[in-house]
Amino acid sequence: MTGNTIPPAARSRLWQQVNEAAAEGLFRLQVCTRCDKVQYPPQEFCSRCLCDELSWEAVSPMGKVLSWTRSRASTSEFFRDKFPLNIGLVKLDCGPVMVTYLAASCLHTGSRVQVTGKQDKSGQAVFFAAPPDKDPVADFNNIVMEEVKHERK
Amino acid sequence: MQPYNDVALVVPTSLPYERRSERSAAWFTGAVFAGMLDRAGLEKHDIDGLAIASFTLAPDSVVSMTEYLDISPGWLEQIPMGGASGPVAARRAARAVQAGDADIVACIGGDTASADTFTDLVRNFSRFSSDAAFPYGAGGPNTVFAMITRHYMEKYGAEREDFGRVCIAQRENALAAGTAVFNKPLSMEDYLSARPISEPLHLFDCVMPVAGAEGFLVMTVARAEALQLPYAHILAAGERHNAWSDDDVHFRGGWSLYREQMYEQAELGPGDMDFLQTYDDYPVISMIQMEDLGFCEKGGAAEFVRTRPLTWNGGGLPHNTCGGQLSAGQAGAAGGFLGTVEAIRQLTETGLSNQVAGARHGMASGYGMVNYDRCLCTSAVILGRGGE
Incomplete structure (x- = not known):
């Protein structure tokens, strides 16, 4: 098992949609085509109206910190030289509550944050909350997948 | 019912x-x-x-x-x-x-x-957890309950010392029971100076698998x-799952939705309970149960544990009289039975080293399954000494 040299990589099939949005640099979540509920974590039908026609749509990535922790213990070897690890519970303006990595400047309940999805070193997308217009992963360079540099003409 | x-x-x-x-x-x-x-x-x-x-x-x-x-x-x-x-x-x-x-x-x-086993368990605990909670530091339930604990502290003014009071009383109970994995006395200084696990949780807030x-x-x-077996009666029981799902952060559980029905059925009130066995994966969760089961008002558990002894022989509310999981360790799903078994023991046996004197009625409550950002299952029973 390589599970301890990279962050946890197991995800549901639906998570591929989250990965694709993150790869495109977009913040897309499931939206119910019948009742418009924005839903997270993803599942195959709307938990409010039970409609199974859901679309992945760009929604507001803005939210506020509900609570947070500085984690210093892990079941995975990967994290053991990365403590403390700041993790938050973020209420998105569009409804859902997300567990995210949290920028060190946002360790206050009520902090306004913008949430961004990026691949971690497992290759799966995770979410980072940071002050709007700041580099969302500045405090997490040892966790995010290094980006392949492309020359822009 | x-x-x-x-x-x-x-x-x-x-x-x-x-x-x-x-x-x-x-x-x-x-x-x-x-x-x-x-x-x-x-x-x-x-x-x-x-x-x-x-x-x-x-x-x-x-x-x-x-x-x-x-x-x-x-x-x-x-x-x-x-x-x-x-x-x-x-x-x-x-x-x-x-x-x-x-x-x-x-x-x-x-x-x-x-x-x-613990790592395997938390890695595959639920689909929501695997997708959207566990990948963040792979801390398992400590991460989620740290955030629930901080929110509770900020919402209701609870201090670390209040959680410490719950843990220390349970350790005293464990020492009296003599059966727990953790068998050294715990002082407030020990509790407060323990290493951080996932702040605000420190070592003695967490259960050992x-x-x-x-x-x-x-x-x-x-x-x-x-069979000439001493027995306990079920005077009332309840369960409720995925209650209060609109709460952004978990601070109350399903117990609050059926406690009145239970007390009515048992023809007893919280003041008649000679002991309370709560599910103590973290001390904040025990305090939430004290509130939601009606032993104090909502948000009042910090004040309650400041003024009410929780030890088996302290004259207050004997709570987790065998030491609970915080002292006994968490034997997986057996942790969901620990309080019920201890409650039956208190009501059927005599001469226990941690015997609650004259106990006739007591309550045991349960809490389980952190599917994403909280546990979804709650349960409780009110038991009475058999033959009465």
Whole structure:
């Protein structure tokens, strides 16, 4: 098992949609085509109206910190030289509550944050909350997948 | 809800917990089963109902256990509710006995613990968790409950010392019971200076995964009396799952939705409870249960634990009288049985080293299954001393 040299990589099939949005640099979540509920974590039908026609749509990535922790213990070897690890519970303006990595400047309940999805070193997308217009992963360079540099003409 | 008349809970049985074990969950389940038969003076074929809660029994199940035990029950139940499983098992088994679907039901919670079982368990705990919670630091439940604890502290003004009071009282109870994995006294200074695990949680706020099993038998009062077994009655019981799902952060549980019905059915109030056994995966969760079960007002548990002794012999509210999981360790789903088994023990045995003097009624509550950002299952039972 390589599970301890990279962050946890197991995800549901639906998570591929989250990965694709993150790869495109977009913040897309499931939206119910019948009742418009924005839903997270993803599942195959709307938990409010039970409609199974859901679309992945760009929604507001803005939210506020509900609570947070500085984690210093892990079941995975990967994290053991990365403590403390700041993790938050973020209420998105569009409804859902997300567990995210949290920028060190946002360790206050009520902090306004913008949430961004990026691949971690497992290759799966995770979410980072940071002050709007700041580099969302500045405090997490040892966790995010290094980006392949492309020359822009 | 119909009463649970004529149902007896007997032979509360706990296997000593082990920090690590090479044995399987089937061994722990079988050992507590054999122990209960021995104490009840029954043969294994007298048992025609079996209810099991276990995380590490997989890929086996309660079905596999019938072959391991070579018994042929007519009633089986597997309860996938972790920390809520004890009161739920008692409730369902009682209904089966009342309806005549089973004569004697063995209710067992048991799990093993090897170096990898806890990691394997939290990695695959639920789909929401694997997708959207566990990848963030792989801290398991500590991460989620740290955030629940901070929110509770900020919302209600609880301090670390308040959580410490719960932990320290339970350690005193554990020392009196003499059965816990953690058997050294705990001072407030020890508690406050412990290393941080996931702030604001520190070492003594977290339970240690261990191996162990807990169980009890459910039968008619007539059968218990024929066997000359002391028994406890179920005076009321309830369960509720995924309650208050619109709360952005967990600060109350389903107990608050059925406690009034329970007290009404039992014709008792919180003040009549001679002890309370809560599910203590973290001290904040015990405090939330004290509130939601009506022992104090919502948000008032910090003040409650400042003024009310929680030790078995302190004259206040004896709470988690065997030390709870915070001292005994968390033997997987057996942790969901620990409080129920201790409650039955307090009401059926005499001369315990941690005996609550004159206990006639008590409550045990359960809480389990952190699917994403909180546990979804809640349960509770009010028990009374049999023959009264």
